[in-house]
Amino acid sequence: MPASRPEIKAPRPRLPLLNPSNNHTFIQPTKRINDGQDIANFLTSEAYHDIVTFLMQLNASMFPTVIPTPEGEKNHIQTWEAGTNAVVFSNTVLKLKVLLEDLEGIIAEAPPDQGPRRFGNISFRKWYQIVESRLPELLKRNLPAQVRSFHQDGQDETSPVIELESYLLGAFGSAQRLDYGTGHELSFLAFLGGIWKLNGFATTDPGVEERGIVLGVFVPYLSLVRRLIKTYSLEPAGSHGVWGLDDHSFIPYILGSAQLSPPITKLEELPSEGSLPGAPDPAAVVKALIVERERHRNLYFDAIGFIYDVKKGPFWEHSPILYDISGVPGGWAKINKGMIKMYNAEVLSKFPVVQHFPFGSLFQWQQDPHAMPPPVSAHISSQPARASPSSAQAGYASAREPVQEGTRAPWAQPTSMGRPPMAATAAPWSRHPDRTGLGTGSTHNRGIARDVDAQAQSSGDIVGTRAPWAK
Amino acid sequence: MSDLDRAIAQLRACRPIPEPQVRELCYKARELLIEEGNVVGVDAPVTVRIHTIPALRLALMNGLQICGDIHGQFHDLMELFRVGGDVPETNYLFMGDFVDRGFYSLESFLLLLCLKVRYPDRITLIRGNHESRQITTVYGFYDECLRKYGSANVWRYCCEVFDYLALGALVMGASNTLGTSTSTSTNESGTQLTEEEEIEIEILNSAGDVMSRIPRSMAASSDNHETVNSSPLSETSRGAPARSGPVGTGATSDSLGSVGNPGGAVLCVHGGLSPLVETVDKIRLLDRKQEVPHEGPMCDLLWSDPDEIEGWGLSPRGAGFLFGADIVKLFNHRNNLSLIARAHQLVMEGFKEMFDASIVTVWSAPNYCYRCGNVAAILELTEDGSNGGYIPRANGDVNRTGDLLGPVAAGGQISGPGRRYRVFEAAPQDSRGMPAKKPVADYFL
């Protein structure tokens, strides 16, 4: 049966490694996304391409795998649950695990402040400061030697560690705003991707080291982050309230739905429908007992479990988007595909989320020559970022007169679900695999439009609404 | 039963009303709101002046309930009405942020709007920073309307109403001492009467039980052991003369200052002050019928926060300003205000007085966003009972209850109107049935 599957021509791309025998110039990463219009540039940048490639690589690795057996015997299906001993952690993975444990240990040195407070606990700043001061030492101890001493240009002092440090430091929330959100999660992904590019991870068959990264590093990262959120009452960065997917996280929903998707024989051919036989029903997210049982091995249910930990109230009410998704026909693979599209539109294409992402030599602001240019569209002209004084007025006008050329407000032509109709243009995802497997970032222009128009999430924490036009 | 009453009944059951009805409601609301000034004048309590029907008198004992952010927490809004008293028997002033973040912004806002149209003199709605097109597209209300109606029409109707909401309210005639709590303190007999103590602050739980009382002069109270009472004298002064006919003539506002009320008026505004607004009259001159601007006086009133600073500071929100005690005190003095009541910031205890009780934050969304673990509060101001409206009592617990006063500003001489805070928790949730799943966003098709 598996033998009859069609062969797929191109192997799934892995994030390319830098050649250690070439000189490489490292630079201190800096902020490049300064207003909504820069999002279009980001979506065609080298950095975007690399991030998406790496994420898709991790995603594919978590699909259960069909292990071929001799003729006549039933094929064995290997799943990649948290805690499985089928995934062997490389040295690098083990060291990064230790690094995260060290960071977690620092919580004891910065106990939450007991005094009167509004919500977020200011002792998080202390934790952050200690981390900041110890990070060089911790990275020295826990990064592989080949990463730390990656071939550098003679005259430049900047080391690869400087770049990695800035992504790691950005991965635990904002000390100033006492919040945590998907932008910080993205920063951790870049930290891991950076180590990958610097040849820091073990060289393995496709998927093998990736699984170690997910289960050995990303899972402990999530548990550290959740401990920080609980200990210091970190607010959701960019909260839509109940109308967002999750207050803090996104990637666990991608990787967790992959874990429950149908088994595959090759990483190249990810199914877009169906579920692993015996997988819990997506509708089980409302069943506390099942969530409790599954959260220890599955990232999706782990994230749901954390929602139950911190929120009180009916699930469908405080998490209506996840509730609706739990009714998606088509199984976990369908959910996985949808999550990836949604991540592209609601995280990577959102100015408020990615605006703090710094660009250096590992993740470059430079344009990806293979990226398709984003189509010129009305949204560019309707961005309030640059049109501050008149934008309120423009919004007012166009809300009354929905079909105004040029200044079309994002709500002028809403989709039935109020989500940008990014996928309506033709979903390049998986069907027309491009270089990244996620799409070129050019088909979700209206998604960007809406987000850009609504930049409030920059730190729209639940406790204090931030102005959308604030930088 | 009129259409409006039917709509109210439907919304009270947490069921949205049909789109054409929303359209009509919003039209009527705008017609009504357009007549209001930027700063609405409210008497404390308005009810008394309007309703003199004896049968209602008991219910009318309640004062004016001032409420903070709601953010679509419909069931908690119902709990608020349960705790504060129902409309129209009780007067309400909501200081904005009805929508966004919660699951029921639509039902919450439309219910309040229906009540406003049905009982225009009983309920006052002022604008919060979330009552704006731009903010609601980001923080959830827009998504909610699309989900519940399949189009943005209702969102658009609501936004048009937002533009007409008043920017502030001025509560006049508030007593500087408190009347008894109707739920616990009346009809008790045989108790000792004392008149030497004036109660300035009272904190009640959701059952109406007094959790703590603070006399105007806390020092003198520790030796007294009088119990809660309701004397004949207080009965008369509170129940009959002060609150019926004569008061309805507008005497309440006349009494402002004339009986030596040190209080002055109470300004209610969603956020706070603006460096561009030195006087309340200046607010009246603004052209408010527009989307909330990104800067300027109107923006500041809806976005600013008090802070432990001197003068003005930049707001971390990116809109409005931070302002210190000196700013508040100068503003209150210049405008003959005894207090500024505002919302806009989560406070774990439901309310927080600052700057020697010259400003208070009232927050009315309990367990905000299902996770903050805070209680909510509403602030009750009662009519000026200048002829002994309240029977003060010190129950000997004053010092002990003083421990409960975390949110109350420390410091000797507190002035301002008598303030009764009703503190409540999130409504019970088990009774809410699970709805059908809605079709998901395009991503999952």
Ligand SMILES: [Mn+2]
């Ligand atoms: Mn507000």
